[in-house]
Amino acid sequence: MAKEFDLVVVGGGPGGYVAAIRAAQLKMNVALVEREHLGGICLNWGCIPTKALLRSAEVYHLMQHAGDFGFRIDGKIEIDAAAVVKRSRKVAGQLSGGVKHLLKKNKVTVFDGHGALGGKGVVKVTKDGKAVDEIRAKHIVLATGARARTLPGLEPDGDRIWTYKEAMVPESLPKSLLVVGSGAIGIEFASFYRTLGAEVTVVEVLDRVLPVEDEEISAFAEKAFTKQGMKIMTGATVEKLDKTKDGVTATVKKKDGKSEKITVERVILAVGIVGNVENIGLENTKVEVDRAHVKIDGYCRTGEPGVYAIGDLCGPPWLAHKASHEGVICVEKIAGMDVHPLEVTNIPGCTYCQPQVASVGLTEAAAKAKGHEVNVGRFPFMGNGKAIALGDPEGMVKTVFDRKTGELLGAHMIGAEVTELIQGYGIAKTLETTEVELMHTVFPHPTLSEMMHESVLDAYGRAIHF
Template sequence: MSSFDVVVIGSGPGGYVSAIRCAQLGFNTAIVEKYPTLGGTCLNVGCIPSKALLDSSHHYDDAMKHFKEHGIEIPGDIKVNFEQMINRKKGVVDQNVSGIQYLMDKNKITVIQGVGSFEDATHVKVTKEDGSSETVEAKNVIIATGSKPASLPFIDIDKERIITSTEALKLKEIPKHLVIIGGGVIGLELGQVYLRLGAKVSVVEYMDRIIPTMDAALSKELTKVLKKQGMKFYTSHKVQSVERDGDTVTVKAENKKGDIETLEGDYALVSVGRRPYTDGLDADKAGVKLTERGQVEVNDHLQTNVSNIYAIGDVVRGAMLAHKAEEEGVLVAEILAGQKPHINYNLIPGVVYTWPEVAAVGKTEEQLKEAGVEYKSGSFPFKALGRSRASMDTDGFVKILADAKTDEVLGVHMIGARVADLIAEAVTAMEFRASAEDISRMSHAHPTYAEAVKEAALAATDNRPLHL
């Protein structure tokens, strides 16, 4: 029987990063993965392939709508080779997956293929595809089994016409009418991909706005922009039924007045969030407690009720984000090594990779109001930036919320070009508890999108943006 200092169950961003950090710290480490490829949902059927399709469809959209204005003329009709687009996406995924395998080899991490389940607190059984199994001994175990797409109890997901994000990333055709159930990050990103490629896209959302967990101003602006692009929204609608008849899917949803809206499409994407995945883990055999929501119960050190077993990422409480899982994976590795790392969960940024992109960190305006915190707000629109005009990316704004008395930045909310990258400036500033004035006095290169951050900070400091 093989024995390891650390066995990580799951090779997604949390799992593989945790394994690497454990190996760096001198632990004899193994990682267990049920699928043939490493990388988990993020690399295989999530973050990476969706961004590949978003980028490809963005290029097509630009060619169709903006190239002539830029003085670029393409003879003949511009056409989508959807098969090649999907093949390119697959190539991007393959490159990333092989990169993870390289990192495992480089760090001398033992990769064990199969489904990992507990026999007890220090023994993990790995069951292979052919039914054979092996058991490994572990001084410490890190559960990093991630999440799976959630659904509604009355929806029968057939993976053909009624689909999840996994199937939406490998369709054989562009939908004629894609009905999306859920106006969150995943639904909007995939919706924009197919909208650009010519599909009619309708979004049904139970809450009164899309991206409901983010600042309301971001939701309002993104709704406006996506409507302008042609996306249809049915907010405050509760889905009653989803039925398939041949190639037609009918979605019925009830609004607040009790009226029923009937939408017919050739595909329905169920995008109502994700659920923690512990199927087949046999956590009870190790004595590990799960919450009522199916999450692994952990303390502030991500330690379960069993002292040598930890859990990270989507399978525990908190935002289901790859970078959050990575930070937790590193934290656990360093705790095992006797170090004293920390994570400030308030400073885990959230991003929507539509175009314009949406990004945020810290408290929303709604949260500050609810908590009774006195704050001031400063915003700056991208349309006032020279860089935005040059690139024709003028939608959106940056909003900075700061404490009314101390001027400490409490939240930063952005929608616009490249804000997925810009948000790192806000995270850095808030990690060091910067004031809005601190940001306003930093030199920002001209012309850049980042100047909007400086201008918003000036607006929040004493309402004196320079270019508005």
Template structure:
């Protein structure tokens, strides 16, 4: 029987990072992945492929609508969805091969198959050919991730009634895509097909899109996406989804309780994700789950069985790839006797629509509910020379600071390259910077980042210089 110091079950951004860090720290490490390629949901059917399609569709949209403004005159462009999907697959292939290279480089043993506990220290690997192998591991890290959540009354045929996985592999551009769910996944994939010419209708149960983010971001993104042609039906609860040939009918009730019907050729169900623990054999190891089916852990991500840890989407918290990676690193270092920590308040969130949306820290709504006295600074992207030069004038940056201490408590932004700009806010808040600190730092001109300086200056009460 093969013996390892640490075995990681799952090779997504949490699992493979945990395995690499364990190996770097001198542990004999194994990783178990049920699919033939490494990388988990993020690299194969999530973050990476969706961003590839978002970039391709954005190029097409610009060619069709914006090139002329820049003096670039071309014939009417045509979208080759098959080539876009093929390019997406090439990007995924390159990325997953990179993970395999890192496994080899760090001398990590890779098992292809389903890993399930036989006991707290023994794991059986059931391979695709049906053969099995049992390994012994002093420590185990569960990193099995999540799967798309399905509403119980919806039958996913994965042809016309689809999840995000199938949306990345469509053979045609939908004529009318109905998106159930106004969160990150639904809006990103809705944006892809809207840019390519689909009619896109979003049906959201809550009274706003991206409901977990700051209300100002939700309002602005709604406005911008409506301007792009996306349709929204908020406070609308789906009752049923039926397919008849190539037509799919969604029946729902609006906020007045009246029935509304939407018809399209595809329905994307994007109502969130659920932790994936199927086949793990947690009961044999004695590992507890919580009321939502997540692996229960303490503040060190340790389960009730002391040598078993869990990270990423399978535990409580935001389902974000970078959060999982941080947790994987932390657990590896904890096993090594180090004392790492994660400040979950400073894990940024991003929506990769265009303009992008990004945030870190607490929202205005959260801080007011907590009774914290705050001051707010805002700066519109359209006031920047860089934004006017590129034509990306939608959005703003909002800085929230403590009224007494001036410490930055939250930063919320929507605009070009917000996904990259948010890193400045994360660094600032990690070092507990004040709004005045940021306002006094020199920012290169002309850049989008100048909006961060101006919003911080506005938060100090001195007012922004360029608005």
């Protein structure tokens, strides 16, 4: 006999579990189906454990520069790869357990298995290929996430050619590494392994690293990565990967049309992700799929009445906080609340490499392409007392305003702790703040946030310390 609920969520990642909890808060009887780990890829194999790894790399970097801060460390600093990985997995495990507790606290019924649409208002749950439950609900939210994209001839093998999962749990640290793709995932792993001593080569098919970022930020980042010893190859394509006795030989077609062979111990593939649209019962429904992602409207509704989709399943930006917010919008709309559709340009993006990169809104080029006349402000970390005191004086803050209205169109940062700073501009954009209001906001001293203020002032020729 089918079990009845008001709403069922398929997938327990940062979109799915948040949607389930918010629906429960709104007095709905909620079920959540998860086939593997509560918290999804983000918590178990993405956002959280990678930050734990990067924190270990940051500590190692600081220890190497202890002398700059007045300390002397005698002898070689040893890296225990197993201990680094163990800490990362412990962090992920702790938070996954926390999600389980939150769902129980909010009286969400969790089904362990694979969920798929099984007719109008029906979700069928299977485990190890066997039917275990059937759930009925008026509203069904699909939050099945995404997986790493693979390209013909560049298939991962889990041994020498890695996706993010294998890169997160190395048995030992490779001495040399090729990273294919320079988006957030690729660059974070490149930064982690380079900091811990690996020789790292990054190949990017587009003409610059971190290609979704503002061009000035990309250029600054490439210069910093090169200074750290990374080899950056932009406008290049990995044509094939040949496994050897001790590693992998990559054939790379460079921007000049010539080919170069690069031999490394390991390869990390970071060429994007595709939605998990298969085997979730979309056949014979009105749900539309475009380029491996489900199409939705501003309230996360699909073409099939009563079926909704959120998060990475629906396409870019592939961010946990975007998925969570979509989950809230979706269930609040179902509950009849007055909610606004998600404004994508208000979603901050963060890359936790060294130096960190963060942004929100339009790049300068995108703003001009949309017809805006712009005022652009910049402020360097070198002009900030807190940055100098931290020993991190390399970086910049850039702001883009509409010249006529004073609207903040975008903000772009690179440097220490910018992934924490960016939310200030995120709030400003959500509140539709103008340059005047930002100029009249008092920023505390001494803080890195003062650079945000100075960048705004610089856009109008009023910077004090630059």
